Amino acid sequence: MIHATTSGPEQTRELAAAIAQLVKSGDVVLLAGELGAGKTCFTQGFGRALGIEETITSPTFTLMRPYEGRLRLLHADVYRLEHLQEIVDLGIGELVDDDAVAVIEWGDMAEPVLPADFLEVRITYDDDPNSDEAVSDEVRMFDLRIVGASWGNRTVALQRALVPWVTGP
């Protein structure tokens, strides 16, 4: 587990870009976090680092959208789905096999039907209005969970890439 913190959307994009520098064909990144946590913001930074010039928007209603970059980015969102078979039907596993990477919003819900080989990025924020005013509502906490050998081999590289934002072991 790697923990990181960013102070606002632009830093979140930079953190995502640092992760994107390490991705290769076939990778799957799961994004977890409540509405407004910054999952789409993360994907924008991620896509920018892959050389995607098109504007990346939330795919909630299109389910999945491909963008052409250094690698093809498949940006998916399972929020509107109800049945695990619908996630299987998206065919994400087979699509990333063709020089692509997938970023799946609400991807933690898809875990039961995905191969056990992915990076999960959980984004949280302090949404308690009575909390310490010193913590800006733009601050985001990131918990990175690595599953499988493919990302496992890149753990050290990930830690190095995230040094500017790392907050704990």
Add this chain to the structure above:
Amino acid sequence: MIVLGIESATAQVGCALGGVEGVFASFHASRGRRHAETLVPAIEFVCRSARIEFREISVVAVDIGPGLFTGLRVGIATAKAMASALRVPVIGMSSLDLLAHQVRHSPRLIVPVIDARRGEVFSATYRHVQGGIQRLSDPKVGTAAELANDLRATNSESLLIGDGAIRYASELAEEGAKVEIGSVGMQWPSAGDLVELAHPRALREEFIQPSELQPLYLRKADAEINWEQRSA
């Protein structure tokens, strides 16, 4: 009786038209992965080439997999739409049966192997019988290494055919294994074979209504997404 065959379960997309005399016209493209954009113009092309009007088609046959989701969706949706519009029934056929059909005269254990991506393959075993082939095992999905183990356990001379067999040839046909890999020319299911196999079934009225057509899924997920657990 004229049969339209639609085959899009793999990286290849294809279609064919045929009847009692055999295949009239066929089209296949295995590069580009643009099944949705290719299929319907290709159907128009084979109909025009064979001088067949849509209304002369009596049955639509389609490969229902196992295969790649992206391709299967296009093939099955197109088959359903065309059959509904033409008010004709449909026949679904397994991609593995179609591949095995190409080498049906081999005395060896016949093993169609389709690339399921991410290190996995779809496969089943068949053997030659009088007048055709017989399936010996249920279609399954697993890694190439698992299939190699299964084949070693059968201790039979086997002939592996399909894009999965070619992609994982080194794992499947390792030293000492009694395995031969089929040539690249036979790596995809053929829409022509689909028409040829569907025609006698159509004559026997072994067809279903378009609404009943289902893809053959080996990666099943029967549960609802547990959204409640998430908010807890």
